[in-house]
Amino acid sequence: MTCGTLRHENIGEEVVLRGWVNRRRDLGGVIFIDLRDRYGLTQIVFNPEIAPAVHEAASGVRAEYVLAVRGIVRERPEGTRNPKLATGDIEVEAHGLQVLNEAQTPPFEITQTADIDESVRLRHRYLDLRRKRLQENMVLRHAIVRAMREHLSDRGFIEVETPTLIKSTPEGARDFLVPSSSFAGNFYALPQSPQQMKQLLMVAGLDRYFQIARCFRDEPQRADRQPEFTQLDIEMSFVQESDLMRLMEDLYLELTERYSNKRIMTTPFPRLTYREAMDRFGNDRPDLRFGLELKDVSDAFLQTQFQAFAQTLATGGQVKAIVVPGCAGFSRREIDELTEVTKRAGARGLATFAVEASQTRSPIAKFLSEDEIAAMTSGISAQPGDMVMAVADEPAVVARALSALRDNLGQRLNLADPDVLAYCWVYEFPLLEWKNEESRWDATHNPFSGFLEEDAHFLESDPGRVRAKQYDLVGNGHELGGGSIRNHRRVDQQRVFTLMGYTAEDTNVRFGALLEALDYGAPPHGGIAMGIDRYVMVMANEDTIREVIAFPKNQRGLDLMFEAPDSVGLDQLGDLGISIEPELRVQLWNTERQ
């Protein structure tokens, strides 16, 4: 029996309910207590004329006490029913009360819905988890993960667990290292993902694998990044990009339909090449719920006398613009704020043009000819009443600045409908990118991604041009997951490693097991890894993944409840052969616990 089950038809039954005191209303005579558990609220009545001793006991009860109440389900008197409660037609007339535990006044109100300082919430996460918001998020997360398991199991996938103690591979994110007393001086690493393991499962012939996999990356936190997070990890043999996309599309359609009230914007999910996404949105994970696309207006200024534009164009830069419909009347303050947004993203400035029927007003109008301005506005079909906002710089900066501007405008103008989920695929990412600091090519995604056969001849001559068989699923501007078709022949994999500057010795040390396995009849295979935390966050309309993780760490990666990480004793360190530099012997925690 729970606090959410009793209804009209239970009237007259004797029941026992257990739960927490949500609220107590002591009217002097009769006392009402709303008893709460995961399933709901039930009003308990303590009537001094029916059970005086029980009533007396109830007057000492406080919020969050844990009670067991024995009583009889009664119909509520006419006019006192509560339509806001599922159990609002009835109440339980208490005949017995047992206080299972008392409770201190909590540091924040369990029933409060307003935002509470997150540090306080994290320090007492078990109380935060008592609140409706997080309980609903946990239930949603469970339902989604369960549906993922069922969906894939029904299609012949098997769930395989892979180890958490593995070998460090210094590529990509920083590893969390784990020492062991058996091998003092050597370290395991926690997996950044089960990437190599799942590929080896394909070599093994377990052609459809999935796992709800915990991944660890020792990198700075973000609203959607935690040092440990969970992925739906998938790998399949004998497939192409489109097979993976279709599989995930089916799954995410089902999840969205079953577990949210959101309308899917477009099905099948639009597919954008990386190039197209960058051109149109300046971003490889565009929020497609609204337009405000980027337009290249460089052509209008090829002959311009305006130095800022002319010089940018002469040095391989570009001028791109966003047309903001109906916003010619942006205030000075709004324009300043938007300029600040683009500046923070690296732009030197933001050129604005308020298009009016008779003229176009702009702070830089005096530097430009009327023809240039007209060529620009007509080229992008700006109408009277529109605001045109432009950035001139090298392409990467333009993309970053206008993408930030676009997101800000979307928010500011309420263009992103929270009831819509706009999925899309972004594919054909570049295989490699040039790392200036290291003076070498590096994988943009993971080093095992295959490349398009038609681009293979560029591999040595123009590596930046080679497109990978790689795809990301994007939803409402969040990267929900990504994957690729892998190199299943050693020679191809070796070719990529060589480009990345690894010697045969390097690759043998780092990826020896995988490379060797490719020599033993590795089938063509590919896969994808979907971020579960991020997806649940989107489905739950939360702004951070901390709201969908039971015990998250804060932005610095600290666990405020358990107070981790923490120093350890010298004896423990001694077993591991580890000594700590004196300047690092700092006390992280000085909380006084009761």
Add this chain to the structure above:
RNA sequence: GGAGGCGUGGUGUAGUGGCCUAACAUGCAGCCCUGUCAAGGCUGAGAUCGCGGGUUCGAAUCCCGUCGCUUCCGCCA
């Protein structure tokens, strides 16, 4: 590593140079109250305004530094 925002009773906020002896709501404590459900009424406790320094006759308020939280960039194969 860099940039922005925030920091005032337990919680959420107001106060942006003197009217602050710091306000409001909620929570908490006590009293009153027999049909409430965000119960109501009365009374009360509770903050040296993150910390340190400075400017000023005077600082929650301005300046500098510092710490914490948070968002973003870098980073995240």
